Amino acid sequence: MSSYLGTELKHSKYRLLGLVGQGQFGRVFCAVHRRTGKLVALKSLERQRFPTHKFLRELRILLSLQHPNIVTCQALEQTASGRCLVMDYCEGGTLRSLMMEDVYLNRSQSLKLVADILAGLEHAHQRGVVHCDIKPENILLSVTPTGWIARISDFGIARLSQELNEQDAGNTGSPAYMAPERFYGQYSLTSDLYAVGILLFELLAGYRPFSGTPTELMSAHLNRPVQIPDTIPAIWHSFLLTALQKLSARRFRSAKEMLAALQLIATTEGSGSWLDRQMSDHPLLQPISVFTLPLRSQHQEFLEAPLTKLAAQPVQLQAATPSTYLYGVAESQISLRIFEPDATAGLVLKSTPILADFPVAKPQTVTTHPPIQAVFPRSQGCFVMTQRSIGLIPSLASTDQTPLKSDFQPILEFAPNLQNISVAIEPAGRWMAILTVDPTTDPATAMGTLQFQALPGDGSRFWLAPHPIKIPLKGYQISSLQLLVLDNSHVAVIAESIPPASQTAQDKATPGTIVKVFTRRGTAVGTLNLPVLGSKFVLTLIPDQLMAVDRQNLNSVLLIDLKPYRISRLGVEIVPDELVATPWGYLFSNQQGTIVALDREGRHLGKLQTDLPITALTWVSPHSLLIATWHASQGHLHTVDLRESGLDLLF
Numbered sequence: 042m043s044s045y046l047g048t049e050l051k052h053s054k055y056r057l058l059g060l061v062g063q064g065q066f067g068r069v070f071c072a073v074h075r076r077t078g079k080l081v082a083l084k085s086l087e088r089q090r091f092p093t094h095k096f097l098r099e100l101r102i103l104l105s106l107q108h109p110n111i112v113t114c115q116a117l118e119q120t121a122s123g124r125c126l127v128m129d130y131c132e133g134g135t136l137r138s139l140m141m142e143d144v145y146l147n148r149s150q151s152l153k154l155v156a157d158i159l160a161g162l163e164h165a166h167q168r169g170v171v172h173c174d175i176k177p178e179n180i181l182l183s184v185t186p187t188g189w190i191a192r193i194s195d196f197g198i199a200r201l202s203q204e205l206n207e208q209d210a211g212n213t214g215s216p217a218y219m220a221p222e223r224f225y226g227q228y229s230l231t232s233d234l235y236a237v238g239i240l241l242f243e244l245l246a247g248y249r250p251f252s253g254t255p256t257e258l259m260s261a262h263l264n265r266p267v268q269i270p271d272t273i274p275a276i277w278h279s280f281l282l283t284a285l286q287k288l289s290a291r292r293f294r295s296a297k298e299m300l301a302a303l304q305l306i307a308t309t310e311g312s313g314s315w316l317d318r319q320m321s322d323h324p325l326l327q328p329i330s331v332f333t334l335p336l337r338s339q340h341q342e343f344l345e346a347p348l349t350k351l352a353a354q355p356v357q358l359q360a361a362t363p364s365t366y367l368y369g370v371a372e373s374q375i376s377l378r379i380f381e382p383d384a385t386a387g388l389v390l391k392s393t394p395i396l397a398d399f400p401v402a403k404p405q406t407v408t409t410h411p412p413i414q415a416v417f418p419r420s421q422g423c424f425v426m427t428q429r430s431i432g433l434i435p436s437l438a439s440t441d442q443t444p445l446k447s448d449f450q451p452i453l454e455f456a457p458n459l460q461n462i463s464v465a466i467e468p469a470g471r472w473m474a475i476l477t478v479d480p481t482t483d484p485a486t487a488m489g490t491l492q493f494q495a496l497p498g499d500g501s502r503f504w505l506a507p508h509p510i511k512i513p514l515k516g517y518q519i520s521s522l523q524l525l526v527l528d529n530s531h532v533a534v535i536a537e538s539i540p541p542a543s544q545t546a547q548d549k550a551t552p553g554t555i556v557k558v559f560t561r562r563g564t565a566v567g568t569l570n571l572p573v574l575g576s577k578f579v580l581t582l583i584p585d586q587l588m589a590v591d592r593q594n595l596n597s598v599l600l601i602d603l604k605p606y607r608i609s610r611l612g613v614e615i616v617p618d619e620l621v622a623t624p625w626g627y628l629f630s631n632q633q634g635t636i637v638a639l640d641r642e643g644r645h646l647g648k649l650q651t652d653l654p655i656t657a658l659t660w661v662s663p664h665s666l667l668i669a670t671w672h673a674s675q676g677h678l679h680t681v682d683l684r685e686s687g688l689d690l691l692f
């Protein structure tokens with residue numbers, strides 16, 4: 042179906058970017074408008090299931106609802122096999138997906154989301170439209186630098202599906218959120234407000250007031266009084282009890298009235314910071330269950346200088362034994378250690394260190410060398426970037442047991458007048474991309490130059506952009522520029538955007554991050570304007586996924602999926618200095634010696650703590666971590682076996 046729709050849309054205004062989800066009536070795709078570059082959601086609706094007259098009636102309703110808290114429908118696209126609704130794209134996923142993570146949303150943000158829903162409902166109710174299926178799955182999220190905006194989706198479609206279901210099987214809606222009268226087939230605008238009451242209860246308590254089978258739920262909604270737990274502050278009790286009245290007439294009379302009551306209590310309680318647009322002092326996301334375990338090293342090696350970077354590379358040294366090279370950087374020196382798997386002891390250091398530290402560049406003393414800025418271990422060896430050049434320390438894998446060579450072969454010397462040089466190397470080490478900023482004093486005319494170059498080995502077989510590509514950098518924060526290789530044919534230029542100066546304080550444009558993607562042949566693929574401020578972008582081991590520090594919410598990390606486009610936040614409890622992707626999830630560390638481990642779904646696996654400041658960390662096998670520490674002129678390289686660390690990992 043995805044390729045069907047792709048083919049059918051070949052000559053339309055939209056280009057499909059990927060499947061986002063599947064609803065009962067069809068699939069939802071992320072697509073981009075070919076001319077404007079605007080992202081949209083295309084919701085395909087099967088023709089047989091939506092007879093034309095009903096569909097047009099619902100479409101009229103949908104088109105009449107234009108509000109920032111409603112997922113608006115912009116147009117209808119006809120395709121050979123059916124129709125697609127063209128809707129605003131919400132990159133933050135659903136409220137359900139956010140509620141399923143191992144985090145508590147801060148109170149102010151939870152209340153803000155409920156206030157958003159009420160504002161959207163007020164708009165719809167004023168136009169005589171009742172939603173009938175308010176639940177976290179139908180609340181989509183737009184991401185903002187400091188949190189989210191809730192937007193109600195499925196207006197009209199929810200009611201239409203109810204009608205169709207009634208004809209089919211008589212089973213409608215989502216019983217967990219259904220007001221008592223809905224079980225008798227009646228509904229009014231207060232049925233939506235009852236559902237919002239359940240949703241607020243769930244956000245504040247972490248569970249819903251009633252659970253069980255559909256029959257048990259029906260009986261509970263109709264007869265059982267609501268029990269409010271002590272964990273919900275008393276100030277909210279009468280609000281919740283009013284929203285969850287069994288008799289429709291005893292509830293809030295309108296969304297507007299309910300919203301006003303919510304704002305009043307939030308202000309009284311001191312959790313209404315969203316009302317005056319201030320940032321909350323509390324972390325946006327608070328992990329639910331974080332336990333701390335002492336960091337136990339399997340092996341410790343004494344270091345003479347602090348290692349600021351560690352990079353591992355699997356190698357095949359001897360016929361059947363896969364080993365791992367570990368490169369360590371201390372200022373302008375790079376060292377190499379070799380690890381080999383051992384049947385009983387896991388991964389062990391073959392000898393310590395095999396290659397003594399050696400200067401990277403020629404000059405006289407180590408201290409005068411330009412410090413190493415980045416290392417890229419690849420099959421030919423380790424590419425090393427300094428301020429002045431990029432070069433290769435050739436691989437020793439092929440030379441087997443011969444002593445390790447320490448020659449540094451320069452590949453490219455940078456012109457002295459260039460600033461902000463970024464280099465990125467393809468995973469297979471066949472080509473590199475270099476981004477430089479042309480010297481200028483005027484930010485309005487700043488230009489970047491992106492070049493591609495084949496690397497020693499079989500790189501010259503690749504067709505690379507023959508000429509430098511000029512990138513206008515107006516509106517880019519140049520000091521934040523980053524270059525990443527996404528896969529063997531794409532690179533991304535990433536930078537913070539400078540919002541244009543605005544006239545009024547209210548009208549203040551929000552800052553964001555620009556991600557511009559190019560092919561290795563130099564073709565611009567597209568630009569994403571991320572509504573978040575990220576820094577330290579790294580690739581994860583999931584294709585087309587990036588992660589970054591969330592600069593405006595320091596205890597959270599951003600996960601950015603490019604295909605389909607999606608932004609999620611992980612609550613990590615620490616302000617991470619290092620972000621490391623592993624085959625099983627993510628590791629974050631800070632200089633205070635804390636390491637937080639999360640799985641690929643963002644679930645917290647635990648926290649390791651050492652008293653020593655961590656200067657670098659990496660993994661050398663899925664369960665072996667290498668951690669460099671440094672304190673009071675003393676440092677160690679620790680080998681940690683995660684299977685014995687006490688973390689909740691399944692290997």
Ligand SMILES: Nc1ncnc2c1ncn2[C@@H]1O[C@H](COP(=O)(O)OP(=O)(O)OP(=O)(O)O)[C@@H](O)[C@H]1O
Pocket residue numbers: 061062063064065066067068069082084112128129130131132134135178179181194195
């Ligand atoms: N406008 C949108 N922007 C981004 N993602 C969307 C959008 N609309 C839907 N989605 C995604 O697609 C998924 C399917 O959405 P859809 O509304 O078709 O079904 P549903 O609400 O999950 O189920 P149902 O059809 O039973 O109501 C959602 O879970 C959501 O993740």
